[in-house]
Amino acid sequence: MDLKRIAASIETHLASVSGPTRVAGLSPLAGGACQDNFRVELDIQGGPEQGDHRVVLRSDAAALIPGTLTRLEEFSVINAAVAAGVRTPQARWLGRGLVTEDAWALFLDWVPGVAIGRKILRDPELATAREKLPGQLAEVLAKIHSIKPPSAGGAAIPGLVEPPKGDPVSFGLTGVRKMLDRVKAPHPAMELAYRWLDDHRPAKPELRLVHRDFRTGNFMVTTQGLSAVLDWEFSGWGAPEEDLAWISVRDWRFGQLDRPIGGFGAREPFYAAYEAFSGRSVNRAAVLWWEVMGNVRWGLGCIGQTERYTSGQTRNLEMIAIGRRAAEMEYEALRLIERGGF
Amino acid sequence: MHYSPDAPTLLNAVAAFLKSEVRPTLKGKDDALAFRVLIAESLCQIVAGELMSEDMLDMAELGRLKELLPEEQSAWGETGRSRTERHDVTHKLNTALAARIRDRELDPELRERTVEHLRQSLREKLMVTNPRFDTSDTIEPTP
Numbered sequence: 241m242d243l244k245r246i247a248a249s250i251e252t253h254l255a256s257v258s259g260p261t262r263v264a265g266l267s268p269l270a271g272g273a274c275q276d277n278f279r280v281e282l283d284i285q286g287g288p289e290q291g292d293h294r295v296v297l298r299s300d301a302a303a304l305i306p307g308t309l310t311r312l313e314e315f316s317v318i319n320a321a322v323a324a325g326v327r328t329p330q331a332r333w334l335g336r337g338l339v340t341e342d343a344w345a346l347f348l349d350w351v352p353g354v355a356i357g358r359k360i361l362r363d364p365e366l367a368t369a370r371e372k373l374p375g376q377l378a379e380v381l382a383k384i385h386s387i388k389p390p391s392a393g394g395a396a397i398p399g400l401v402e403p404p405k406g407d408p409v410s411f412g413l414t415g416v417r418k419m420l421d422r423v424k425a426p427h428p429a430m431e432l433a434y435r436w437l438d439d440h441r442p443a444k445p446e447l448r449l450v451h452r453d454f455r456t457g458n459f460m461v462t463t464q465g466l467s468a469v470l471d472w473e474f475s476g477w478g479a480p481e482e483d484l485a486w487i488s489v490r491d492w493r494f495g496q497l498d499r500p501i502g503g504f505g506a507r508e509p510f511y512a513a514y515e516a517f518s519g520r521s522v523n524r525a526a527v528l529w530w531e532v533m534g535n536v537r538w539g540l541g542c543i544g545q546t547e548r549y550t551s552g553q554t555r556n557l558e559m560i561a562i563g564r565r566a567a568e569m570e571y572e573a574l575r576l577i578e579r580g581g582f
Numbered sequence: 583m584h585y586s587p588d589a590p591t592l593l594n595a596v597a598a599f600l601k602s603e604v605r606p607t608l609k610g611k612d613d614a615l616a617f618r619v620l621i622a623e624s625l626c627q628i629v630a631g632e633l634m635s636e637d638m639l640d641m642a643e644l645g646r647l648k649e650l651l652p653e654e655q656s657a658w659g660e661t662g663r664s665r666t667e668r669h670d671v672t673h674k675l676n677t678a679l680a681a682r683i684r685d686r687e688l689d690p691e692l693r694e695r696t697v698e699h700l701r702q703s704l705r706e707k708l709m710v711t712n713p714r715f716d717t718s719d720t721i722e723p724t725p
Binding site for chain 2: 270425426427428429430431432434435497498499500506557558561564565567568570571574575578579
């Protein structure tokens, strides 16, 4: 990767959208699978944004994961979230071709804190933060879910499409069925979970903006608790219960299984706080449904990642190793089904 | 039959080598690579565990599948002759079980037996692939 060339592209771009700029630092960050991320120190030497800025540059990677947003689309989602009062880094200076030719890129304000799950759950310095987190997350989630799609009188967000017939439940099930049909090996436990999901469909929910990866690991946390929600690449119009459930999916409890909200909180106080902030009641049965769904999808995701290796798309050892973990999500889905309620 | 050491012993030796001689040299220098070495270690241990338990677990799973799917007797074949044959039969029976769950209404008694079998098979896999995975039903407070 040619950091000098990237720095020069950034300087040219910023000169046109902000002011004369010098890149004082640029280093790659360990990133997601669908973006290239860099830490950038900017010295803007004129205009209203004059001064030193520490930011993250996020660029579309060569291969996007299907179903994820491009940086162009993510930029509009983040702007809508910021306007709704969601604590998330401001997105700035949208551009194209800064890192990879034609790829969209954006800059995010640097936020303090840690996102690593095990640290958030175990660091003694974050004990107070852990107490505050459930309430803060309930509040931020209520704000995200205050954003309505066009069919409910809200503004359109480029790149975001409402599910067919406004029904994310059927749409989600159809997607899972397709994924399951593509898996070559038989998975009777997945079939049983799918059958349960099909037989227990919740009523059509109110469509709202959902983050779709709202879980420990995607929040920045300081000693004061939540500092920012990150990673909007999976967001879209959907069922609020999907976000309320995903934070409880077993893998995101990072071993603290008896604390089903992100590994640090109990269910009921979190749901009650969300109800207070959003003014809408939480359908517990629908949350259970989406939690089962989350485990099924994550299990299928593990199998899919292994297939990306065996088909030659990737040589990343992590990808082929994760396939064995599907049994964990299957077991958890069956546990939730047999438990039959919160 | 190969000379000793057997395959699980060799795999565990590779895992021990990665852990004690490779990973420490990377820590703090290339943490991402150190993490992938950890994954390689864990894969060696998993495969060693699978090789040691496979025959027993395959027989147990196959026995339960036969009880659940008596109508598939024609697919049972000459099981127990070789590992490959056993895998083929297990694959066929699991395919039949998956199809039954997908396409048919299970009466409560059959559903309960099916769930019991699936949970047992998953517990057996997890014992090998992730022994720390808690399979008890009391991991979180009941409602």
